[in-house]
Amino acid sequence: MEFLIQKQDTASRARVGEIVTDHGSFETPVFMPVGTAGAIKGVTPDEARDAGAEIILANTYHLYLRPGHELIRKLGGLHRFMNWSGPILTDSGGFQVYSLSKLRTISEEGVTFQSHIDGSTHFLSPEKAMEIQDALGSDIAMTLDECAPAEADHDYILKSVKLTEQWAQRCRAGKNNNKQALFGIVQGGTYPDLREMSAKGLVEMGFDGYAIGGLSVGEERATREQVIGVTREFLPDEKPVYLMGVGTPEDIVESVNLGVDMFDCVLPTRNARNGMLFTKQGRLVIKNAQYSDDSSPIENDCTCYTCSHYSRAYLRHLFLTKELLAYRLNTIHNLHYYAKLMTGIRTALREDRLADFSRDFYAQKIHNDEKEGAESLQTV
RNA sequence: GUGAGUGUAGCUCAGCUGGCAGAGCACUGGGUUGUGGCCUCAGUGGUCGUGGGUUCAAGUCCCAUCACUCACC
Numbered sequence: 069m070e071f072l073i074q075k076q077d078t079a080s081r082a083r084v085g086e087i088v089t090d091h092g093s094f095e096t097p098v099f100m101p102v103g104t105a106g107a108i109k110g111v112t113p114d115e116a117r118d119a120g121a122e123i124i125l126a127n128t129y130h131l132y133l134r135p136g137h138e139l140i141r142k143l144g145g146l147h148r149f150m151n152w153s154g155p156i157l158t159d160s161g162g163f164q165v166y167s168l169s170k171l172r173t174i175s176e177e178g179v180t181f182q183s184h185i186d187g188s189t190h191f192l193s194p195e196k197a198m199e200i201q202d203a204l205g206s207d208i209a210m211t212l213d214e215c216a217p218a219e220a221d222h223d224y225i226l227k228s229v230k231l232t233e234q235w236a237q238r239c240r241a242g243k244n245n246n247k248q249a250l251f252g253i254v255q256g257g258t259y260p261d262l263r264e265m266s267a268k269g270l271v272e273m274g275f276d277g278y279a280i281g282g283l284s285v286g287e288e289r290a291t292r293e294q295v296i297g298v299t300r301e302f303l304p305d306e307k308p309v310y311l312m313g314v315g316t317p318e319d320i321v322e323s324v325n326l327g328v329d330m331f332d333c334v335l336p337t338r339n340a341r342n343g344m345l346f347t348k349q350g351r352l353v354i355k356n357a358q359y360s361d362d363s364s365p366i367e368n369d370c371t372c373y374t375c376s377h378y379s380r381a382y383l384r385h386l387f388l389t390k391e392l393l394a395y396r397l398n399t400i401h402n403l404h405y406y407a408k409l410m411t412g413i414r415t416a417l418r419e420d421r422l423a424d425f426s427r428d429f430y431a432q433k434i435h436n437d438e439k440e441g442a443e444s445l446q447t448v
Numbered sequence: 449g450u451g452a453g454u455g456u457a458g459c460u461c462a463g464c465u466g467g468c469a470g471a472g473c474a475c476u477g478g479g480u481u482g483u484g485g486c487c488u489c490a491g492u493g494g495u496c497g498u499g500g501g502u503u504c505a506a507g508u509c510c511c512a513u514c515a516c517u518c519a520c521c
Contacts, residue, residue, distance in 0.1 A: 161482095285482095314482085
């Protein structure tokens with residue numbers, strides 16, 4: 069994997085770059101749709117690509133439990149298995165063990181957890197995480213980390229950071245797939261000193277990219293941005309920076325300014341299935357009664373498949389009747405919205421008008437979003 | 449025609465030996481950040497079939513009546 073910086077913004081840490089992998093290249097800042105179990109829920113790979121997806125994320129935890137990584141290896145790897153020919157990034161499973169499994173016992177050796185599917189007991193170590201990701205054959209693998217609970221105190225997180233660092237080292241040592249890039253994950257909760265320690269430790273080891281983990285676990289938006297800013301200070305400019313699990317369009321715009329290159333989030337796909345659609349004017353809840361006889365598309369100037377063929381009234385009907393097509397059409401639109409947002413950001417960066425883009429981005433919002441609206445303009 | 453049963457929110461039904469009319473679903477509006485097509489919070493909505501009676505107090509007890517269901521003629 070290679071990371072080429074094409075243009076550095078003059079007024080912020082934002083930049084446009086290109087990441088080259090064996091399965092093709094893509095420009096950053098980029099948004100990666102989440103394909104947890106080897107599928108972007110509701111759509112085919114072709115539909116995801118048409119909606120603008122260039123790299124997708126899949127999960128070690130889920131694919132290990134079902135159908136099993138060795139099976140996927142046997143069938144030619146994840147790209148072939150799921151018919152996605154573009155780049156794939158795999159999460160290591162640290163977060164899923166934290167958020168999904170009932171029981172989690174962490175030791176220096178690794179983490180013992182119970183499957184959320186059948187309750188069976190499993191053990192995940194850094195070496196195991198690398199073995200699984202090797203079997204999957206992703207283009208970018210992540211180190212196994214411990215995602216500490218948001219309410220954990222300084223002492224706990226200090227230990228967690230040290231453990232995550234040891235695990236990162238072991239992931240690096242245990243990696244024997246040289247076609248696969250490996251990103252280290254910075255932890256440290258909301259403590260600046262721990263974020264610094266974690267970032268410095270990883271940078272010293274040297275990874276192909278660095279991820280900021282442990283966020284979007286319930287913290288305030290201002291806190292999140294502070295942590296991102298602090299962490300970013302200690303990461304090298306010549307490597308891609310990946311903010312894990314974040315977030316809303318607003319989070320992305322702010323984080324790009326802080327120097328983040330890669331994002332993933334379930335929001336566009338999950339919210340699509342829950343009837344929430346993203347538009348330049350803000351969030352649109354398709355089940356709302358006001359759309360029952362609305363013949364206009366979700367967004368007037370949107371060029372996605374959904375907007376060019378279907379009305380809000382029809383989409384509302386599909387959603388209320390739980391037609392499977394609702395999930396698919398809504399997902400296509402939201403993926404397209406996110407892809408378009410990223411294209412807009414990159415274009416603005418190239419033309420040196422990111423601040424204008426940011427201002428317009430907030431100015432266009434006419435409904436919902438009060439809490440993350442105008443006041444955050446000041447921080448841009 | 450006779451006997452039995454049932455009538456309570458838009459739907460399906462709880463409401464004990466009388467004590468401020470409830471739930472689920474539906475509907476309306478929120479929430480959802482390294483994914484369980486969920487989940488969650490809040491809200492609108494009822495002359496308790498109708499008319500009498502008993503009682504301080506009736507969805508609840510008594511009488512009449514109407515509608516529906518089942519069984520038997």
